[in-house]
Amino acid sequence: MSLGLLTLIVLGLAAFGFLLGRGRALSSVKGDPRALHSLPAYYGWSVALATAVPALLVLAAWLFVQPALLQGQIAAQLPADAAGSTDLAMADLRRIASGLDRLEGSLPAADLAALTQDPAALRGQLASAGVALGAEIDPAVLKAATDYRAAATRGQGAMVLVVALIAAAGFAIALWRIRPDLRARNLVEQLTTLVLIGCSLIAVATTFGIVASLVFESVHFFRIYDFGKFFFSTTWNPKFGGGSDLGLWPLVWGTLYVSVIALVVSVPIGLMAAIYLSEYAGRKVRSFAKPAIEILAGIPTIVYGLFALITVGPFLRDWFAQPLGLGASSSSVMTAGLVMGIMLIPFVSSLSDDIINAVPQAMRDGSYGLGATQSETVKQVVLPAALPGIVGAVLLAASRAIGETMIVVMGAGAAAKMSLNPFEAMTTVTVKIVSQLTGDTEFASPETLVAFALGLTLFCFTLALNVLALVIVRKYREQYE
Known part of the structure; x- marks a missing residue:
């Protein structure tokens, strides 16, 4: 299931929860909204927010954490000569995995499995599919790419299941709690405040993320290139391969x-x-x-x-x-x-x-x-x-x-x-x-x-x-x- 479809399902369930929650609140007082603590719409919003917000937060966290965990798991399978260029090897690995995803829709499963055992033939098929690789495919990298692809598929399936369960649980619990004396307006306003605070922190978190990425890679650069030459030299002459x-x-x-x-x-x-x-x-x-x-x-x-x-x-x-x-x-x-x-x-x-x-x-x-x-x-x-x-x-x-x-x-x-x-x-x-x-x-x-x-x-x-x-x-x- 694609990310967009999963998001639409969660939002659709939240919209259905709004209508059902509002209707349940009105039916509990026989259609007289004056007997409710809050306006009927607040009861609907309490169900919609309880359905969508936790599920979408888990979805966002999953999308952020899973790639890092997969890279740490798969990097151990890379050949020893790639230790100094792990990022480059991982880039090739991801290109191979994405190419296999493209080929999956156009080749029988048996042919695709055979290609994974023949790196040279696979490289030609990937080139015809628009996936360019700079060098020959190392068998160890190919094995790591297939494992990466399988782990990513399992992770995506687990993500769909967990997000769907959280959305359904939030929907059921919020709907079960609806009663005339429920302070729905207070709950909605508190949750809305938390959502607004989270949105305001996105800019702060983005700034910290930008600075952290620059600092991390700059430290990596100064480990392999002299600090004094960078800041005190008056010559700019990059040469890929050394001697810059x-x-x-x-x-x-x-x-x-x-x-x-x-x-x-x-x-x-x-x-x-x-x-x-x-x-x-x-x-x-x-x-x-x-x-x-x-x-x-x-x-x-x-x-x-x-x-x-x-x-x-x-x-x-x-x-x-x-x-x-x-x-x-x-x-x-x-x-x-x-x-x-x-x-x-x-x-x-x-x-x-x-x-x-x-x-x-x-x-x-x-x-x-x-x-x-x-x-x-x-x-x-x-x-x-x-x-x-x-x-x-x-x-x-x-x-x-x-x-x-x-x-x-x-x-x-x-x-x-x-x-x-x-x-x-x-x-x-x-x-x-x-x-x-x-x-x-x-x-x-x-x-x-x-x-x-x-x-x-x-x-x-x-x-x-x-x-x-x-x-x-x-x-x-x-x-x-």
């Missing part, structure tokens, strides 16, 4: 260079647009201009990348780089920075506009009463009052620029080097994270695991910017009545 130079600073330099150019473009334009919209524009102009600017935030970054590749890059090359003798490539830091700056304009303008509008009108009126002009009021009253929030908006835009990938890939190229020439091709941390994890590579190699160290570095950098923005906003924010 994985220095961090060329990528950091490209990231900061592109981000600074983007902020130089976006901050003045965005801030001036926010001042105009909040202080000078009429209602009709504002109602048109503000949504028009914010449309830029909804354009996919791949479209910005195409714009950089086709339009901005050749323009800068033909009109600036070549005439000045600074380069002949359309991929450059300036190209990516300009396009990324255009993308960041709505981030700066919208946040700054909201912050400027939050300054009380009484401060403006007081300035006008002292004889100041509108421009003087903006410069000497409004902007100083809104400055902490504007700084926070700029820092948040900077963190957005640091994490951008597609514009850099298509606009700045992939050359990892340190140069002051803005018309040369460079790259960023995010681009190299993608490139190191793309393709059929050995997951246990430092050339692949370096992506996690880069990701952890980038995470710490953007986290520091976001924390700094929050500190500035909270420390210097004025509280107006």
Whole structure:
């Protein structure tokens, strides 16, 4: 039974429990809802929630725990020469198991059993089914894959049985407890509160999961690659197979260079647009201009990348780089920075506009009463009052620029080097994270695991910017009545 069908069955049983619970509550008082402690719907919800919530929680926990248990059980069967690349062997094992699942529907059981005894023939059948394997199938890995597939099937059957029993038990117990004096509303509200708390903790748990995965794989990387070379080398030259130079600073330099150019473009334009919209524009102009600017935030970054590749890059090359003798490539830091700056304009303008509008009108009126002009009021009253929030908006835009990938890939190229020439091709941390994890590579190699160290570095950098923005906003924010 598929996961989707099992979920639908549980939800259908919960919906049936709602109707049956509501009807049972009304029938217990002969159709007079005034004799019930709670509204009839609460009795129905008590049955529905008791049916669905425990069963779905067990289902989610099972889906999370079972793969880890299976991997620990099957990893012991892998050949000894795969001990240093367990993750790669497990990846091949899962591909073989999924390929066997595909072949099961198209081949007789006897033929499928024969294939599991012939690794070479099985590899050809898997290739024809769209499952690509990088090397010949090791008989031990094939045996582990068949055991993995059988264990996964047994685990899925046990999961269906346990979830169905829990749902049925919750349905029966909740329905049996229905009586007129049952405090159904209190039960439903308490259970709903727990569900809401669980939903709110998902974001926290996800954050901890992301950090834990980055830290775990980064520690693995630093066990096989020197810590000092990564943080103090100025050379980035990965070579799959050994002999790599994985220095961090060329990528950091490209990231900061592109981000600074983007902020130089976006901050003045965005801030001036926010001042105009909040202080000078009429209602009709504002109602048109503000949504028009914010449309830029909804354009996919791949479209910005195409714009950089086709339009901005050749323009800068033909009109600036070549005439000045600074380069002949359309991929450059300036190209990516300009396009990324255009993308960041709505981030700066919208946040700054909201912050400027939050300054009380009484401060403006007081300035006008002292004889100041509108421009003087903006410069000497409004902007100083809104400055902490504007700084926070700029820092948040900077963190957005640091994490951008597609514009850099298509606009700045992939050359990892340190140069002051803005018309040369460079790259960023995010681009190299993608490139190191793309393709059929050995997951246990430092050339692949370096992506996690880069990701952890980038995470710490953007986290520091976001924390700094929050500190500035909270420390210097004025509280107006």
